[in-house]
Amino acid sequence: MTYTKVLLVLGIIGMLGIGAFFLPKGADQKISKPRVLISSDIGGTDPDDFQSMIHLLMYADLFQIEGLVSSPFGNGRKKDFLDMIDLYEKDLPELIKHAPSLPDPDSLRAVCKQGTILEAPYQGFSTATEGSDWIIKCATKQTDEPLWVLVWGGLEDVAQALHDAPKIKEKIKVYWIGGPNKKWSINAYAYIAENHPDLWMIEANATYRGWFMDPESPKNLKGKTYYDNFIQGRGAMGKNFKNHYGGEIKMGDTPSLAYIMNGDPNEPTGESWGGSFTAIDRSSRVIFDGNSTSNDTVAAYAELNWKFKGPDLRIAKDSVCFTLEISNQIWPGYYLGNGTYGVRYSSKKPEKGTYITKSAIPELDAQTGQYISTTPWPGKPTPDDYRLGPNWYSDKKEPELYIGDQQGAKTVSKHREVFLLDWAKRWQWISK
Known part of the structure; x- marks a missing residue:
């Protein structure tokens, strides 16, 4: 073995030794993949x-x-x-x-x-x-x-x-x-x-x-x-x-x-x-009892939750009873029990939105309103916000x-x- 190769081998051994020295005691030297x-x-x-x-x-x-x-x-x-x-x-x-x-x-x-x-x-x-x-x-x-x-x-x-x-x-x-x-x-x-x-x-x-x-x-x-x-x-x-x-x-x-x-x-x-x-x-949420208007400013990405009153039907909770349309897209609205109906929505960006409902139930049909969503997210605190943990x-x-x-x-x-x-x-x- 030449002198140069000896130095190379000794260098590699030294580096391995240093690496092992800095590993925690008993640590598995195999790095796990996520x-x-x-x-x-x-x-x-x-x-x-x-x-x-x-x-x-x-x-x-x-x-x-x-x-x-x-x-x-x-x-x-x-x-x-x-x-x-x-x-x-x-x-x-x-x-x-x-x-x-x-x-x-x-x-x-x-x-x-x-x-x-x-x-x-x-x-x-x-x-x-x-x-x-x-x-x-x-x-x-x-x-x-x-x-x-x-x-x-x-x-x-x-x-x-x-x-x-x-x-x-x-x-x-x-x-x-x-x-x-x-x-x-x-x-x-x-x-x-x-x-x-x-x-x-x-x-x-x-x-x-x-x-x-x-x-x-x-x-x-x-x-x-x-x-x-x-x-x-x-x-x-x-x-x-x-x-x-x-x-x-x-x-x-x-x-x-x-x-x-x-x-x-x-x-x-x-x-x-x-x-x-x-x-x-916290995660921004606003609950509307009835319709919202263009005076209602909410955070983009917040949960908007509209609740409407209607007949007290003998049907299962979470039954779809109406739809809500925003920008030619449709979301289902559900029966929540005790004559209350609800639908949720979240804007994907800052926007001025207008919605209208459709339903065979007269009280839920043709409900209309507006909202304005803005950044930053989360927005100003409201009593409806979800409280989140530390992570x-x-x-x-x-x-x-x-x-x-x-x-x-x-x-x-x-x-x-x-x-x-x-x-x-x-x-x-x-x-x-």
Whole structure:
């Protein structure tokens, strides 16, 4: 052995010794990967979940993927996950040369589960699903590592799991892409905020938008040019990517995964690719007895809860008796008992809204009104607000962190360039 090789070997031994010296006594030197479960509305109303799923699969070597739960708004089903895994399987022979610990496709198929296909009724939960049961099963594994539940759609299956097994909140950490998902999932959200305020939760209502609002990005990393520069023609996943938004980068759910890829995920107020957040101790809610007017200003992302009086019917609570229409979208209204009827809504952004009800019950038909929602979230305290525990986080309020009217969005957009360049390296692993 030459003198140079001896020095090299001694140097390596020394570095190993130093590393071992600084490990805690008895510590397992194997670094565990974050445990991840995705609840997604893939295949539902927004095609960006397909883009986020492709990204997840390309980085799957960094995580223990324990669940892929289909919780759609609309037509999405578990099969949409399976279809994406089929594409991943085609590209895997090239990817695995660079990331040998990428998971076997069959192991991913085994954790695909069907969640609810209906929104939660007014009470916020309904009946158990394969998906909600799987959340419970994963959360109750004997391990000290938390289960990161990344919610890319509605909270229905999470709410159901918490209802059926409340103890799981001691084992899970939730990062939820809220905003428009909160609008559609407001009943499940209300149940969690009221009954499980001690949940560890990141409620990202606007921060995530910094991922696709890219006014300061270099030209080659713009949402409309990234596909042509880095993805086009690369394998089965690259070809499929073009099917969603014409290849324009949106991937609005990806910040939830990016959050645990870079930075300390146990410190939501710190820096990470998935944003930086602030602790909130209340969730804005306003209850209207009857109609609201344009004089009613509420916080964007708040729960708006209209209650109307009508006949005292002999029907089950949570029966749908009327609808509420806002901006050509319709929400069901429910019978609450004792002649009271209610409907919830949450605006996905600051807006001036007008609504109208429709019902076969005369007292509930053609009720109309307005409201104005503004930032920041949460808004001014009201007696109706949900009181939250010490581990609930949401969008930062500082004006300099807004992009337009999107609160906290710059805490994501500031990392967009380095994140996209990192992903571009992985696309290079797949040949054209």
